[in-house]
Amino acid sequence: MLDKYNRDIHYLRISVTDRCNLRCKYCMPEGGVKLINHTDILSFEEINEFVEVAVGYGISKVRITGGEPLIRKNIVELIRLLSQIKELKDLSLTTNAILLKEFAKPLFDAGLKRVNISLDTLDVDKFKDITRGGDITKVLEGIKAAKESGLSPIKINCVIEKSQNEPDAKKVKEYCEANGLIVRFIHQMNLKTGEFSVVEGGTGGDCKVCNKLRLSSDGYLRPCLFNDIAYNVRELGASQAIKLALENKPKCGTYSNENMFNVIGG
Ligand code: SAM
Numbered sequence: 001m002l003d004k005y006n007r008d009i010h011y012l013r014i015s016v017t018d019r020c021n022l023r024c025k026y027c028m029p030e031g032g033v034k035l036i037n038h039t040d041i042l043s044f045e046e047i048n049e050f051v052e053v054a055v056g057y058g059i060s061k062v063r064i065t066g067g068e069p070l071i072r073k074n075i076v077e078l079i080r081l082l083s084q085i086k087e088l089k090d091l092s093l094t095t096n097a098i099l100l101k102e103f104a105k106p107l108f109d110a111g112l113k114r115v116n117i118s119l120d121t122l123d124v125d126k127f128k129d130i131t132r133g134g135d136i137t138k139v140l141e142g143i144k145a146a147k148e149s150g151l152s153p154i155k156i157n158c159v160i161e162k163s164q165n166e167p168d169a170k171k172v173k174e175y176c177e178a179n180g181l182i183v184r185f186i187h188q189m190n191l192k193t194g195e196f197s198v199v200e201g202g203t204g205g206d207c208k209v210c211n212k213l214r215l216s217s218d219g220y221l222r223p224c225l226f227n228d229i230a231y232n233v234r235e236l237g238a239s240q241a242i243k244l245a246l247e248n249k250p251k252c253g254t255y256s257n258e259n260m261f262n263v264i265g266g
């Protein structure tokens with residue numbers, strides 16, 4: 001579906017939870033965040049119904065994200081449901097990989113094609129510091145399990161402060177090259193001040209070619225990460241929410257007071 005700036009909107013990112021088993025410094029405040037009530041979180045049936053409507057409008061690519069999607073109970077079942085929607089050409093998931101060792105094979109068997117894994121450093125202590133307590137060994141085991149399970153391609157999201165020549169980013173790049181992984185460098189963003197730029201090695205962050213809509217775990221469809229416009233899919237119904245999001249997708253992002261990475265999923 002084309003928006004009024006002639007961008008072909010065909011990519012839907014779905015956040016299935018605002019909760020996470022890590023607390024990355026650039027994503028969540030140390031003290032945690034005010035969590036969405038469980039009763040407000042979209043059920044798998046609601047998500048599936050929404051996607052079934054969305055493919056009718058031209059959505060052909062879905063990414064599951066969070067918070068941490070692997071801590072959503074029965075996440076494999078959601079993948080199984082969505083993988084049966086024939087019009088979906090691409091179904092993927094973004095994860096911190098802490099639980100991927102256990103989930104990679106069941107996810108692949110349920111129909112997941114590929115994963116993006118977040119990894120900003122290979123240094124054990126630095127990883128622990130950035131994620132406020134995370135164990136990198138689990139992530140590396142998760143990556144190995146993803147490779148063995150058949151998920152492909154495996155992309156690594158590496159958040160950088162300024163440049164991909166930073167020592168940590170360079171090491172992540174080397175690790176990816178040695179292990180058949182595709183690395184994408186994401187500049188650290190600030191939603192409130194509107195600091196964002198293009199993803200190196202990816203397509204995100206370039207408003208001219210933005211092809212995305214985002215569905216939050218509490219059922220708001222958002223046409224832009226850097227804007228507070230949101231449509232409640234429960235109140236409006238999927239069709240109306242999609243039409244409004246398409247009609248009102250901003251030409252370019254500015255800033256957002258309401259969006260948070262853990263809720264909207266990046
Ligand atoms: N928990 C999963 C993970 O970390 O992969 C999925 C959700 S996370 C919000 C999705 C992506 O957003 C991750 O790759 C993460 O690095 C990125 N992200 C979070 N906060 C960010 C920020 N302030 N700037 C840039 N990227 C950010």
Ligand code: SF4
Nearest residue numbers: 020022024027067096
């Ligand atoms: Fe959790 Fe992902 Fe945010 Fe890190 S970036 S706190 S892993 S949601």
